[in-house]
Amino acid sequence: MGCVRQLQCYVFLIVISLLPAALAESTTLKLSLPGCPDKCGNVTIPYPFGTRPGCYRDDGFQITCNESTSTSTGTGTAPKVLLGTNSSNIEVIDINITSGETRVYKFIAFRCYNMSDQVEFNNTRASMDLTNRPFVFSHKRNKFTVIGCYNLAYIVGQGEDSYQSGCASFCDNNLMNSTTDGSCNGLGCCQTSIRSALHYYEVQWGFKNNPDWHFNPCIYAVLAEEDWYKFQVQDLTQFDFFKRNKNGVPMVLDWAIRNNGQCQNGVEKSTNRACLSNHSICNNASNGEGYLCQCMQGYQGNPYLPNGCIDIDECITRDKNPCSQNAICVNTDGNVTCFCPKGTHGNPYTKDGTCIKDPEKFPYPARVAICKSFFLYVFKLKIRCKNAQYFFHIYLFLFNFLL
Known part of the structure; x- marks a missing residue:
């Protein structure tokens, strides 16, 4: 039976050690559709852009990864990334799905x-x-x-x-x-x-x-x-x-997503939705007609992909953690909760806030005085009583009370 118990503990430790890696894998940010390349050389290609048929939203977002030609980089050469078809003379530097910009x-x-x-x-x-x-x-x-x-x-x-x-x-x-x-x-x-x-x-x-x-x-x-x-x-x-x-x-x-209905109060009014993630909204474009998709507050990723917006763990992200320095941070889906540790109180949510120690219900000097008087009384009582085990428990109680 002892061997079985040890084996169970060993398996449990292995599972616990692998859990962070499994969680990290499940929360990896997705950039492209399944089976579609998300890079050409040093350039990241996020959906709605893509380099193959079925990998981009429509022809306007087509990218050509021309590996037969190359462009100079700081570390050598890389395939040339072209906006549109292979006949295009517009070379892509980078694509940003958050700001809706392509350099x-x-x-x-x-x-x-x-x-x-x-x-x-x-x-x-x-x-x-x-x-x-x-x-x-x-x-x-x-x-x-x-x-x-x-x-x-x-x-x-x-x-x-x-x-x-x-x-x-x-x-x-x-x-x-x-x-x-x-x-x-x-x-x-x-x-x-x-x-x-x-x-x-x-x-x-x-x-x-x-x-x-x-x-x-x-x-x-x-x-x-x-x-x-x-x-x-x-x-x-x-x-x-x-x-x-x-x-x-x-x-x-x-x-932007153009000629595709409207965006009203963060909601797409279109039969061909572009903001496919459950935790995404739309915003009207600032340059020309159309709109962009973005992840809701508390989420990050690619809003143009199904399940593309994933929860941000604010507790491990320094610039997003709203808790005070000595508060406890608990990440929740799309949000975060802060609270002061047991035995403290205060404002756990602001950077300038702090959790301070609760006032003592029984001041330490008073506990010392009580213990001293009670100890003398018990010591006198012990002289007349020979039950050592009984007095041992009394001394133990006094010690814990003092602490």
């Missing part, structure tokens, strides 16, 4: 002049069309940036996106002293904002000639991530700007 590389619009002040060569891909796709150009994260000494450039829309904006940059005779690296204020470089809900743009040039060609042979215009570019004077005098960005410049696209 991509886009080619630079440029014009270079020869000694006759004539355009010697320029690029022919100075436009981008996102029509009938779930994307628009981010008006909050991008700026139209113009670089050059005699450069007037426009960003122009067409059709429903009929629109025009631009800026001009010039150089003075004392360029090197008057122009500061990092500043884009009109001397050598200028920037302007774009409108919201823009699906199409192309770059147009305002000046045909460049009288400063001998000093500034090439001029540029890019729609790019606002914080990406820091102006350098050498971008005017040399070809460093183009060499540094031969793969393109980073641009931010806003995406």
Whole structure:
């Protein structure tokens, strides 16, 4: 019987040791549909995006993982990730399902002049069309940036996106002293904002000639991530700007679930729901029509997947734990409970709160005085009584009372 008992204990210990791993596996965040790749090289591909038929929500979220071509990374090369089909020239940098943003590389619009002040060569891909796709150009994260000494450039829309904006940059005779690296204020470089809900743009040039060609042979215009570019004077005098960005410049696209009903008070009004997780809601897009899905408070994960939003264990997440330092934290489904340990009281929910020790019901000095008097009485009684076991229990009681 003893051996059986030991074996049961041994099995119990094994189960307990494996339980954390099993729980961790069951709460792993899911990114893609079952059987679908969730990465291409170093780029994570979360649903509603996907690289195979049946792995993306619709054609607008198709991603091509082109392993026959590669792109340079900080640690070598990786497959090229393209937005759309293999014929796309839009390379994906990363995808964010929380903010509804996709960062991509886009080619630079440029014009270079020869000694006759004539355009010697320029690029022919100075436009981008996102029509009938779930994307628009981010008006909050991008700026139209113009670089050059005699450069007037426009960003122009067409059709429903009929629109025009631009800026001009010039150089003075004392360029090197008057122009500061990092500043884009009109001397050598200028920037302007774009409108919201823009699906199409192309770059147009305002000046045909460049009288400063001998000093500034090439001029540029890019729609790019606002914080990406820091102006350098050498971008005017040399070809460093183009060499540094031969793969393109980073641009931010806003995406959403578009042409799919409405989102009202966090609830989808659609026959083709996109927010499939039980613990998800929808929010109207901030750029263009449509909406995004998000996990409810207390949950994290991919709201576009069935059961994609899982409970956050706030107790083990430092920045989400609302309990005071010495309080006990208990994670619940979608929430958390804090309480003070036994023998303490206070506010367990605020970072500045604390659980302090309860006041003693019987002060220690009083217990000492009582025990001392009672001990003397019992000692005198013991002299007349020879029952040692009886007095042993009395002494034990006094000891526990004192503690």
